[in-house]
Amino acid sequence: MTKKIAVSVPDDVAERLAQEPNVSAFVTESVRQRMAGERTRHTLRQVGFRLSDGGLADAGHALDEAQAKITPELRARAAALLSESSRGRLTRD
Known part of the structure; x- marks a missing residue:
């Protein structure tokens, strides 16, 4: 399932997104990478790493x-x- 949302971004980000043939896929992948990093940092903190x-x-x-x-x-x-x-x-x- 997908959901359509509207976001406001700075001009430089909008210019970069304009270069993408599929902005939704690009944004989705970028956010998923960010989420993976957050999960990794959370897991590292849980096992005792001080980040x-x-x-x-x-x-x-x-x-x-x-x-x-x-x-x-x-x-x-x-x-x-x-x-x-x-x-x-x-x-x-």
Whole structure:
């Protein structure tokens, strides 16, 4: 079941949404991603993690920095290692 609603958004968001062929699907997926993040944070808090907005922002920056260091060569090597390990033929370099 679906429900039609009207929302007001800032101009920059409206411009971005205008680029989408299916605004409803785009908004639905975006909200579902937000909901998944909220559930994850709730679960982490329930099991004892102490989360703060600053800590989450720091972790996000650290993740971005780490991902920026992944070169095509490193990605290829990781894929090769994964393939070798899944076939049971992993050797140490």
